[in-house]
Amino acid sequence: MDYREELEPVLGDDKLARKPAEDNENRGKYNGRRIANDLNSIYSTDLLPARDGEEATKQFLQELVNILLAYICKSMKPGSKVLDFHHPHQLKEGLEGFSLDLPDRPENLEQLLVDCQDTLKYGVKTGHPRFFNQLSSGLDIVGLAGEWLTSTANTNLITYEISPVFLLMEEVLLQKMCGIIGWSEEEGDGVFSPGGTMSNLYSVLLARFHRFPEVKTKGMNGLPRLVLFTSEHSHYSVKSSAAVLGIGIDNIILVKCDERGKMLPAELESSIASAKAKGLVPFYVNATAGTTVYGAFDPLNSIADICARHGLWMHVDAAWGGGLLLSSRHRGKLQGIERASSVTWNPHKMMGVPLQCSAILVKKKGLLQSCNQLNAEYLFQPDKQYDVSYDTGDKSIQCGRHVDVFKLWLMWKAKGSEGFGAQVNHCLENAEYLYCKIKSRPDFELVFNSKPEHSNVCFWYLPHSLRSMSPGPERDRRLHAVAPKIKARMMEGGQTMVGYQPLGDKANFFRCVFSNPATQREDVDFLLNEIARLGHDL
Amino acid sequence: MDYREELEPVLGDDKLARKPAEDNENRGKYNGRRIANDLNSIYSTDLLPARDGEEATKQFLQELVNILLAYICKSMKPGSKVLDFHHPHQLKEGLEGFSLDLPDRPENLEQLLVDCQDTLKYGVKTGHPRFFNQLSSGLDIVGLAGEWLTSTANTNLITYEISPVFLLMEEVLLQKMCGIIGWSEEEGDGVFSPGGTMSNLYSVLLARFHRFPEVKTKGMNGLPRLVLFTSEHSHYSVKSSAAVLGIGIDNIILVKCDERGKMLPAELESSIASAKAKGLVPFYVNATAGTTVYGAFDPLNSIADICARHGLWMHVDAAWGGGLLLSSRHRGKLQGIERASSVTWNPHKMMGVPLQCSAILVKKKGLLQSCNQLNAEYLFQPDKQYDVSYDTGDKSIQCGRHVDVFKLWLMWKAKGSEGFGAQVNHCLENAEYLYCKIKSRPDFELVFNSKPEHSNVCFWYLPHSLRSMSPGPERDRRLHAVAPKIKARMMEGGQTMVGYQPLGDKANFFRCVFSNPATQREDVDFLLNEIARLGHDL
Structure with a gap:
């Protein structure tokens, strides 16, 4: 050799x-x-x-x-x-x-x-300490080892017969995650799916089936006009689910948020009342734990109260925020999550697991199975020699599934729950550091002035030419052009990456997110200095 | 070191x-x-x-x-x-x-x-030469190298910004596959999805949107009762799609097949007529190119004629059979596929690509985009510095997607189209060898007596005690118990694995499939001898 x-x-x-x-x-x-x-x-x-x-x-x-x-x-x-x-x-x-x-x-x-x-x-x-562009970043070495093994094993998460170890690992992980949410041992079920958007789709599918089980066989034809509720700041996957499931985007009612991006419970309450008054049938509310842009946490307990009062399915989209449950310092931000009917939680975001790794967790046992099972005889033979309740592939809407569980399992062994908690704390400390830095600099401006709850920090860079302008449409118009120009130069230079977007009537602003444990304070400093360097002449 | x-x-x-x-x-x-x-x-x-x-x-x-x-x-x-x-x-x-x-x-x-x-x-x-249990088997070393690199790159197939190379590779692969199907350069679009079931779901979603574009915003409520057609032998993902999309399983009309498992066009024609007579609205026909159990190819040209006559969307589920398009010897079995409106093709099956790798290919350009796009501002900013038509994530219903294209791209480089063709030929030769062996042995019986079209071979093992029994319910009852008992012993022994299932009124039979290039004739011999060894006393 x-x-x-x-x-x-x-x-x-x-x-x-x-x-x-x-x-x-x-x-x-x-x-x-x-x-x-x-x-x-x-x-x-x-x-x-x-x-x-x-x-x-x-x-x-x-x-x-x-x-x-x-x-x-x-x-x-x-x-x-x-x-x-x-x-x-x-x-x-x-x-x-x-x-x-x-x-x-x-x-x-x-x-x-x-x-x-x-x-x-x-x-x-994407594993670079100065890559701030997506909610998923970093390169966890143990997670990577898990992926290398997974692809070498090259099997399908469908029957115990061909995935004995991985199916049991999925069960162990789902139980652990349900326990962390706060569900009792009699509660809690789930499945790993190809991403948060699919997990959110599962939640709407389950809510509809739970309320109208006949929809599986009869379709939407005989049903009244269903409506669902989600905040203005929620992820677009709720829209996508409504489009795919045949509910229609127009039947989503967007609930107003406060300036921080949190859903206003009073607005939810009145939206439900007004929908009912129009003869529409509310069945589902999505609350977000960690919005995509602002990193806001909707007030889960207040929303749960409203859902309970109206008999609505409460889903919590914790794709981004779920990782905080592992930090004793931050898990209070998700108080009330245990009252949800279902939860989306993406370990590939805040927990740093390699892409893809997303779970849809369901409080009511057996519902996934009854909603999705089709008993294909070539896979789910009842006359096998082992306990066929482990042939859990029929709970999913995918037939075979990529094995996304092993890397998470191996990382959990490597870090322990404590290690995940420490990692989350580190990322949120970086966010707080960035927030303080921006507050102290005249060339940057926060999009909303309050301490970050998650690791998102949203801000504008103000070139010299804009710093003295008074607020108004002309300043907004010019400000709107700043971030894209800086981003273009940033990508040409290649030293760092951060995302930007407009939101509502707000001009293009930068959104920095931290989910990479590799990132240190000097990288945060670098980002601000680099933006200023690239944009000062604009 | x-x-x-x-x-x-x-x-x-x-x-x-x-x-x-x-x-x-x-x-x-x-x-x-x-x-x-x-x-x-x-x-x-x-x-x-x-x-x-x-x-x-x-x-x-x-x-x-x-x-x-x-x-x-x-x-x-x-x-x-x-x-x-x-x-x-x-x-x-x-x-x-x-x-x-x-x-x-x-x-x-x-x-x-x-x-x-x-x-x-x-x-x-699953890479073992004697693993015959699933349509996906084998372990391609170059494909594996591709997966190891993919997980190391750890990015998301969504925007050009974070996946420049992989998005271009997806485009190159989709164009190649569309070309192989026989679509012109002005036609052909697609997206890689997490498995054949999801690809088939895309096809129904697109067909519905194409006929009733308002469904995206308004939902199914105002629509007439839609029905879709697929054969008795087709994959259960068509059912799953109807359940998920809000169409309902009852609105699937199962079309009868011949004894070989091929859809009977006359039955399709009469099913459509009778549905129309009842006031139902046909909109979609699924034809299968390589059924899951028998490996049958539906007569695509006849089905295309019927679809054209009635203005129906024709989907070809070639998840299993698509690979045959790369073999000049076998591609004639998919004649007419170029007339399809959409095609599912899973390279992770017959082409031996590691799991998962599935494409949904769509004849009409732009339809995926208009059906699925939601223009999320935080991802699809129109004011980027590069050609944003490469931000193709909005064509999918998943937001971010796992990178499933690199391993296929690398394997294509490694084998060339010719290498894939040779691999397919080898697998089909194994199937023909098994078919001939079974015909020549008194202890085995074919489920249907014709040369395999794909690599599926379906057969019973007849223990001594059954060989002299005359056909009838008692023999069927006993025969039904044979395969599960052999399979149980086979798994305990661990030397080989093959699947079994009942189908219609047929007692449990074995289905052997070949997609692993590692399998040689001695492995085929081994399988039969092992089944006979394990089952002779039953």
Whole structure:
């Protein structure tokens, strides 16, 4: 196995900076050198299951792992770039020989490794401590190990027969999460789904079935006009669910929020009353625990009171905020969540689990099964030799499902509940630090002036030219153009990434979110200074 | 980096058979020995992004990779076991110290590696050449490399901003697949979704929106009673879609098939006529290209004629059969697919791509976008610096999506279209070999006597006691019990795995499917001999 010694240098950190294919001549020469066993003349058909394919398989995968390890180490360095931006047309033209085209004839293994390096090179380092662009960020090493194992096991979360360990892990995780929400042992059920939007869709589906079980067989035709309630600041997945499920977006009633982005219970109450007065049939309320933009927590107990009074299904979209339940310091912000009929909770957001990992948790046992089961005979044979209640695939609307549970399970082993709590606390401390910094600087302005409840901080950068302008439509118009211009320059520079958006009548503002434990205070400082550097002349 | 030399033995093939923790005393000693750098006293908090965490990170991931490489090599050996079966209660009790419980306090890295080994040990080797249990099987090494890279890149398929390379790869793949279907350059759109069931759901959603665009805003309330058509042998995801979308399972009209499992066009025609006569509104027909159990191909051209005549959306569920399009020898079986309005095609089935990888392809450009877009401002800002038509996340009903495209892209580079074709041919040759073997043996009986069109072969095993019985309810009753008993013994023995099910009035029969290129004729022989060995005394 000489190739290992030969590959050793690749593990050095800045070797990847020496991009393999600086020009087309070098194409196919991974890192500019030839490899001992000559992957240049080996093809995928030489890998396992080919007879004698073991050595080639190990060599190829080991080479790939070396590339990945170098990438990981580089991603975590604050001074390295977050991205190397190119426009779509540039990437499509085949930068430095990186061709996206799909061939008729096979390429050799060395070329594949070059393709892998190029793919990483032109991508975005979401694990970088200065990537603040999405609710999901960071690269948890144990979670990553979990993903590597999951893809090696390559099975389907559907029957105990083919996923014995993973199905039991799913059960253990769901029970743990239901317990943390505060449901009793007789309560609590759930399923992992492909993302928070799908989990929220499950919640509306379940609420409708719970109220009108005949909808599964008869459809919406005989039903009265159903309406559901969610706040102006809630995630657009509630709209999407209404569109998909045949309820219709117009039948969503958006409830007003306070200036902080929290749903106003009095507004919910009056919206329900006015819907009823019009002959509409309310059946579902979505409360958000951690809104996407402001990071606001709706007042769950007040909303639960209203839902109880009107007999409505209360869903809590804690996709973003669920992680706070693991912090004794912050879990009070979700008080009342135990009164929900269902909860969406995405460990791939605040808990730092690699994408994707989202759970829909349901208080009432058995409802998922009765809502979704179709008893396909080729999968769910009743005459198996084991306890078929573990064939839980029929609870989902997906048939087979990707195994999203193992990485979470392994991370839980690695950190313990306490470790997750510490991670959440660290992210929220960063948010508070950013909030204080912004308050103290004249060139930044908060979108709303109160301490962050979650890790979202929303703010404007004010270039010199705007600082002395008095508020009004002209200032707003000019302010609106600032964030996109800074973002464009930021992406060209590639040192950091943060998102922006308008909201209601508010001009484009930046939203910084923290979910990456790698981020430190100096990275927060860097972000503000970088924005100021990029925008001062605007 | 001494640990590498020290770890070398782990790469030997049967080292994993020496299970690390034979008893509780050995818990925490990975493979019964201590590791140089002592992962026993290192925790996840010592890994990156911890300061000086680089070495520990490389060591931990390298150890994990060694475990995975050993597992992969072992999985591919025909003589090794496919599974080591335990009942749910046994696994939950903590076999040999393997505890599924989630701790409050962290566990050390060595313990995590032991947990990883145990997870693999008690799982099912779906890449094993004698695993015939699911439509998805095999372990493609290049696909696996693709998954390892994907999870390391850990990003979300939603905006070009955070997934530039992967979104372009999705576009390239979708264009390629649309071209292979036979759509012109002006036609063809699509999105990768989390599995065939979701892809089929997309098709019904699109068909409904195409006919009644107001459903997105108004819901199903004002609509007439919609009905859809699919064959008795089609996948249950069509039912699931009707339940989820608010159409209702009762509004699915199941069309009769011939004895081979193909939809009878005359039956479709008369079903449509009779639905119309009742005042129902047909809008969608699902034709299957490769049914789940029999592997049958519906006559697509005849069905397309009927759909054209009645103005109905024609969907082709080619989740299982789509791969045959890459074989010049077999693609004729899908003749007429180019006339479909939409197609489901799962590369994770017949093309051997690791789970999950499924595409919904749509003939009409722009329809996915208009059906599903909600223009969330925090994601799809119109004032970005790049061509925002590449922010294709709004075409999906999922918001963020797992990156399922890279592994397929990399496999396509590795094999070329030709390599996929050869792989499909090999699997279908195995099926034909099995079919011929069964015909020649008195102890096996085919469920229907015609050469397999896909790689499905359905058959009964007849123990001595049944061979001389005349057909009738008593023989059926006894035959029905045979397959479950053999399957139970098969799983206890762990040498192979194949599925069984009843269908209509047919007693439980085995369904063998081939999608694993690792499978050779001796494995097919083994399956039959093993079934006979396990069942001869029944």
